[in-house]
Amino acid sequence: MSEETQKRLRSVIPPLVTILLFFIVWEAGCAIFKVDDFVLPKPSVAFQAYLQWQHAIWPNALQTLFTTLVGFGLAIVSGVALGALIGYSTLLYQALYPLLIGFNSVPKAALVPVFVIWFGIGTIPAILIAFLIAFFPIAVNVATGVATVEPEMRDVLRSLGASQFDLFRKIGFPRAMPYFFASLKVAVTLSFVGSVIAELGASNRGIGNMMVIASSRFEVPLVFAGLLVVAAMGIALYAVFALLERRMVGWAYRSSQ
Numbered sequence: 001m002s003e004e005t006q007k008r009l010r011s012v013i014p015p016l017v018t019i020l021l022f023f024i025v026w027e028a029g030c031a032i033f034k035v036d037d038f039v040l041p042k043p044s045v046a047f048q049a050y051l052q053w054q055h056a057i058w059p060n061a062l063q064t065l066f067t068t069l070v071g072f073g074l075a076i077v078s079g080v081a082l083g084a085l086i087g088y089s090t091l092l093y094q095a096l097y098p099l100l101i102g103f104n105s106v107p108k109a110a111l112v113p114v115f116v117i118w119f120g121i122g123t124i125p126a127i128l129i130a131f132l133i134a135f136f137p138i139a140v141n142v143a144t145g146v147a148t149v150e151p152e153m154r155d156v157l158r159s160l161g162a163s164q165f166d167l168f169r170k171i172g173f174p175r176a177m178p179y180f181f182a183s184l185k186v187a188v189t190l191s192f193v194g195s196v197i198a199e200l201g202a203s204n205r206g207i208g209n210m211m212v213i214a215s216s217r218f219e220v221p222l223v224f225a226g227l228l229v230v231a232a233m234g235i236a237l238y239a240v241f242a243l244l245e246r247r248m249v250g251w252a253y254r255s256s257q
């Protein structure tokens with residue numbers, strides 16, 4: 001077995017074992033304490049519900065994935081642009097950062113009824129909530145990365161005749177890339193949260209809408225089956241961006257022995 005294969009196994013086996021142990025403890029806890037499936041279904045029961053209703057789950061799951069990715073894509077574009085501007089200009093940093101903090105403090109769930117009034121029930125409110133909840137970590141991390149260039153490096157480049165824009169282009173923005181990719185892993189999971197929150201009351205499709213319908217029919221195992229599908233999609237996208245992070249900015253991390 002090659003060294004590269006051993007490294008991959010060491011990175012894959014621990015999370016798989018942890019997930020397996022989590023489901024075993026969940027299953028055993030429900031069996032030992034005789035928890036009713038109406039209150040907390042066992043993983044095996046939730047999986048049975050998934051097999052029974054997968055023809056209805058996946059169209060809704062793909063709708064949730066679509067709204068999440070669209071909102072997340074908008075958050076990347078706008079978050080990188082605004083974060084770079086704030087990090088580039090000290091004046092903009094001081095002027096806009098408090099506004100960003102205040103805006104992020106507003107509960108996004110409270111905006112769902114407003115978006116329903118503006119855009120009606122459907123996909124748009126879910127996209128906007130996914131966008132808003134993912135935008136802040138991307139913008140803040142990019143701004144932090146751009147703004148935290150070492151003073152010594154700034155002084156050296158300025159002594160060589162570099163302009164402020166040269167500092168941003170050659171040092172600030174490349175330095176922000178590890179922050180940017182780290183924020184993507186957080187933001188993509190938050191986008192799922194935003195999409196499902198919006199779908200709970202502002203959509204006629206998606207996992208959130210399916211969960212509301214299932215709850216109204218007291219089909220709690222179906223609710224948990226939907227939650228597990230969302231969790232699986234979130235883990236998959238997190239893994240994709242973690243791989244991109246290692247490929248694109250692996251130079252910023254010490255290699256583990």
